[in-house]
Amino acid sequence: MDLSLSTRTVGDRTVVEVGGEIDVYTAPKLREQLVELVNDGNFHLVVDMEGVDFLDSTGLGVLVGGLKRVRAHEGSLRLVCNQERILKIFRITGLTKVFPIHTSVEEAVAATD
Amino acid sequence: MATVELRFSALPEHVRTARLVAAAVARRAGVDEAVLDEVRLAVGEACSRAVGLHQGAGITEPVRVALIEDEKQFSIEVGDDAPRSTPGDGASGASAEADVEAEEDEMGLAVISGLVDDVEVTAGEYGGLIRMTWPTVPPGVGLT
Numbered sequence: 001m002d003l004s005l006s007t008r009t010v011g012d013r014t015v016v017e018v019g020g021e022i023d024v025y026t027a028p029k030l031r032e033q034l035v036e037l038v039n040d041g042n043f044h045l046v047v048d049m050e051g052v053d054f055l056d057s058t059g060l061g062v063l064v065g066g067l068k069r070v071r072a073h074e075g076s077l078r079l080v081c082n083q084e085r086i087l088k089i090f091r092i093t094g095l096t097k098v099f100p101i102h103t104s105v106e107e108a109v110a111a112t113d
Numbered sequence: 114m115a116t117v118e119l120r121f122s123a124l125p126e127h128v129r130t131a132r133l134v135a136a137a138v139a140r141r142a143g144v145d146e147a148v149l150d151e152v153r154l155a156v157g158e159a160c161s162r163a164v165g166l167h168q169g170a171g172i173t174e175p176v177r178v179a180l181i182e183d184e185k186q187f188s189i190e191v192g193d194d195a196p197r198s199t200p201g202d203g204a205s206g207a208s209a210e211a212d213v214e215a216e217e218d219e220m221g222l223a224v225i226s227g228l229v230d231d232v233e234v235t236a237g238e239y240g241g242l243i244r245m246t247w248p249t250v251p252p253g254v255g256l257t
Contacts, residue, residue, distance in 0.1 A: 023157060024161035024165075025128060025129060054157075061220060085150045092228065093220070
């Protein structure tokens with residue numbers, strides 16, 4: 001399955017819904033989307049990964065890059081993920097300490113810390 | 114001899130194919146269903162790394178994947194043809210871009226070593242090889 005991306009605005013947050021596989025082939029598409037959002041002035045992003053079937057280190061790199069970009073504007077990048085196999089990749093790379101990971105979009109949108 | 118061998122042009126779009134083939138052969142070989150996700154991720158990381166190394170060095174040779182079924186184990190070897198300089202070479206003149214590439218390379222290896230207990234990484238002047246091994250369950254065992 002290829003990568004699918006859709007964005008919507010909830011209050012001052014921009015929710016990016018990602019579906020499919022984020023790997024070395026599709027990750028550039030996600031990178032472009034995040035860069036475009038930040039360039040357009042969206043600095044508080046919520047990346048909803050519930051529809052993601054596969055994530056590799058290239059995808060992690062893109063998310064870290066997105067986080068660096070929003071932080072440069074005092075923004076935030078929150079993830080929504082409940083899938084154990086995806087969460088495991090964040091754990092083994094130590095990135096659970098870097099990204100706030102929420103169980104629902106509502107929770108991520110409401111989070112302010 | 115390898116059960117299945119795969120050679121693909123060093124292009125990102127073929128890494129998914131390698132993942133699918135590796136997972137299918139691993140399942141047939143008797144690798145536990147719960148571990149197949151790890152097999153898929155690990156082989157994808159190794160292939161992505163090899164593609165990056167070939168592209169970075171302008172190598173037109175394909176990336177090689179060998180899927181090897183043994184009696185009690187299943188191994189995957191991912192081989193590349195990118196020559197390595199020994200650590201320390203060019204440390205003084207390394208560009209920032211090379212540093213970023215090296216970091217991404219390390220990230221892939223970090224994921225592999227976090228996922229796979231039995232992994233060997235070798236590299237020399239003619240290229241590198243990552244060998245990953247998982248135990249298999251003989252047919253009939255564990256099925257009740």
